[in-house]
Amino acid sequence: MTTVSHRPALTAVNPKNPEEWIQRAAEVAAILAVDAAERDRAGATPFEEVRLLKESGLVTLLGPAEHGGGGQTWPTAYQVIRTVSAADGSIGQLLGYHLLWFWAARLVGTPEQIAHVEAEATKNKWFFGGAVNPRDEDVVVTDEGDTIVFNGHKTFSTGGKVSDVTVLEGTLLGSDTHVFAIVPSDIDGLNFHDDWDNIGQRLTESGSVSLNHVRVGWGQAAGFVDKVFQPRVYNTLNVPTIQLVFVNFYLGIARGALETAVTYTREKSRSWLHGGYEKAVDEPYVIDIYGDLTSKLWAVEALTDAVALEAQVIHENAWNVTAEERGEHEVRVAAVKARATDVALEVTSRIFEVTGARATATKEGLDRFWRNVRTHTLHDPVAYKRREVGRHLLTGELPEPTWYS
Template identity: 75%
Template sequence: MTAMTSTLTKELTVNRSDWATPPADADGWIARAHEVAAILATDAVERDRAGATPTAEVALLKEAGLVTLLGPTEHGGGGQNWITAYAVIRAVAAGDGSIGQLLGYHLLWFWAARLVGTREQIAAVEAAATQDRWFFGGAVNPRDSDVVVTDNGDTISYSGRKSFSTGSNVSDVTVLEGVLSTTGEHVFAIVPSNSEGFTFHDDWDNIGQRLTESGSVTIDNVTTDWASAAGFVDKAFAPRVYNSLNVPIIQLVFVNFYLGIARGALETAVDYTRSSTRPWLHGGFDRAVDEPYVIDTYGDLLTKLWAAEALADAVAVEQQAIHDNAWDVTAEERGNHEVRVAAAKAQATDVALEITTRIFEVTGARSTASKVGLDLFFRNVRTHSLHDPVAYKRREVGRNLLIGELPEPTWYS
């Protein structure tokens, strides 16, 4: 991280003895996530402008214990489920959308062993990841050509390039995925991010989510043991439906950090309207908070946010039932759930974009000053919401309603 005297950097020098013990329940973890968000929010605009590698921010997530939220309690983890995880992601994203995304992606990749690993691999990975507080990155962008996996006998090697690799430059381990050159089978593995053959390129230069370290990566003969190949036993893979749940999980991660960003935008705008927005000189009101159109706009935006949050929460509960039945979930259960995830994604995208745009209508022209930073919320949502077309999410919902079609598992559905 480049030299900077930000509030965050100062906060990290404080001995946070209240974080030494993990919270006892979900409410405690969510409260801690709000504490982290409050720290991040104090200089989010400054850090976005600096564009420095978020080393201190990841250290903050580790210090707060959020990186081990899903880890087994016997190894010092939070022992929480995805219902809590989504609420935590949403809370952190309200303070800084980039860090909310980093946390969300990390939690997905932390869970990757459960998605495709054997029971023995799951236990081993989660023990090590929790005890050592690994931070996960991933080099699995499906829009690029497949990484080639070579069977070397006792080891496998990955070679290729991915144009996006969120978090890997600040990660301890990276999830790799590629296609075995001999069989065409997909092979996932978790490897140290400092492994020989990785080159993380500092080329993420987008208008939003600027601190997610989402630049490209070159993978040149990165080698690991066959034992690291998730779900493989004696070089054979036993597929199950749960393998494909990575997409519904990551889409709900998106939903929740979009809604977190929207919540942060709305709360920041409210504070600005109360303290700084001037009433319209021809409106007849002494305070902006008394302007009827201001009241109506805020009421409309909060109502829509509450509705989107309620749907997201309901779908998270539905997904948890699938996690609880991971070894026996059916294709129909998975498909019906993906339709609901698609609906939540479409609504969250629309609501977050509307909130982060319309807040300017009720904060006034002076709120567009760079130092205010309201544009950060819009830039963050607009950038990531282009990850995959929201029209195809509505298509999944519409085709299910009209003809009962269930989405085929893909990298995006």
């Protein structure tokens, strides 16, 4: 039994502002940090961890206040994701993906769908998963009159068995029109295969899923009116929004690695016997590396926060955002994604240079930080992010909206 299920009570007072929500995330992180390495090794389905996210209120952080939600904005949500990820990258990813899919109705839905989904999701504290892996195009949606039917397979479906609802995506038969729908995760025909067995992010329930005659009403097809999709530029904001989710849990994992390593160096590392220093914290190379890694992390965190504030302006203008505004924002997101990837990988690998050979013991769990970052940063090649930035600088070209840009 993990300590997550035998945890101290959270602060009774409900958070009311961004600072209090970030503090609530820090409380959750402190609970998760106690046995993060143990839970990573066990790889068990994180039912208790998701229960903690629900009880803390973090799952309804973006929900309307009139329905009991936090009523917060994406800049606060990104800080919360980063804070939780410092303790447990898997749970930070689950929370980040949940918040993105909670927002899915706003991204592609009609005003009526947005109001309905956000009210129900907030009041019932739905935890969202998503079967929307864009590399898999074999989910077909068939029009059967008043209903549509999803059939196919997705290689990845983050959230899996711990989700209450799942966002589905497929292509309408005989067209190139994509259809999104939010369905109960226990709906007939939706089968999670429990085959996530990767080196990192082990608790994200990101295995494959099959859709066998999953039937929903046309009214659940997000953004469709009379079976016709109602397009707007904001529909394409799902990519930069989730890429900033990625950035923040990468940086959170890096922060957790650095803080864990600092504690180890202070309490357990030994100075080199030929260095002439009594304590590891006095070793010049140790001081230099920590200073270097901390400076780089601070710089990317500052850029990330700036880009998050830029994104909020677009979210507040969702119905009128232009293609140019969207494209320029995507370039900024691409830049911060590239830097966060590089810095997170560097921090999580170089901490061993300043903790020493004994720090590689399995019981210390320091390897989980690198495994987590290395696993998820392969989601899409960072070279293509740098290319977006370079082409915009040289030619003024804006990225064409795709599943990855």
